[in-house]
Amino acid sequence: AxxxxxxxxxxxxxxxxxxxxxxxxxxxxxxxxxxxxxxxxxxGLVATLRTQIQVLDRAHSARVTFTGHGVKALPAAQEEAMLRVAQEALHNALRHSGAEHVQVTLRRRGTGTVLRITDDGGGFDPRTVRRAGRHLGLVSMRDRAGGTGGRLTVRSAPGEGTTIEMEVPGG
Missing domain, CATH: 1.20.5 (Single alpha-helices involved in coiled-coils or other helix-helix interfaces)
Known part of the structure; x- marks a missing residue:
């Protein structure tokens, strides 16, 4: 009126x-x-990831799943960095990839801990993304991993989905 x-x-x-x-x-x-x-x-990290992933699974058409394998408490800085990397990778997968399934796993590897986020979406060429200036949060994920003594690995190709893996050392 x-x-x-x-x-x-x-x-x-x-x-x-x-x-x-x-x-x-x-x-x-x-x-x-x-x-x-x-x-x-x-x-703790496992329960927090499990809860957030259950919410994402209900909120998105893609199936989002979580599996934790024998991970005990980590130093607070490592847990927060892993949570933030998982959130960024999940955001990218659900918003940009067109994935039907996103799998998050957290497990021990030797004395370290590995977080892996894998999607079956459209994938991308990491070199092209870097040149285009659209980092999709990759720079911040690498910084978070490096800041805790860990490393981030990104594997992707057009049409082949994406796997982001963060590994932190253990004590």
Whole structure:
């Protein structure tokens, strides 16, 4: 009704609504970021990953699964880095790959721990992505892995899906 009676006022009101919505979204993002480490600290990496992956599986058409193999508690910095890498890799797989299935595994390898995210999506050429300046979060994932003494490996090719693996040393 206001649009018909007073378009200028309606425009101002809509601008105010957009501003409030943006502020609310920022507050929600900040709250979620604050909650993640608390869940990780309280429940540990395996339980936190399992819960988040169950939510993603329900929210997306792709099947998202998790398997944990004998992983005990890791140093807090390693657990947070692995969680963030998993979140970024899952985001990329679910948003960009067109995958029907995304598998996340966490397991021991020797004295270290390996996180692997594999999808059956469209894949990409990592060299082309780097040249195009669209890193899909690869740089931040590598930084997170390196910051905990670990390493990140990315295997992908067009039409062949993607595997991202993060390995951290154990004690």
């Amino acid at each position: 206001l649009v018909d009676r007073d378009p200028a006022r309606a425009k101002g009101e809509l601008h105010q609504v957009a501003t409030l919505a943006a502020e609310a979204a920022d507050e929600l993002r900040a709250a979620v970021v604050e909650l993640r480490p608390a869940a990780l600290e309280e429940d």
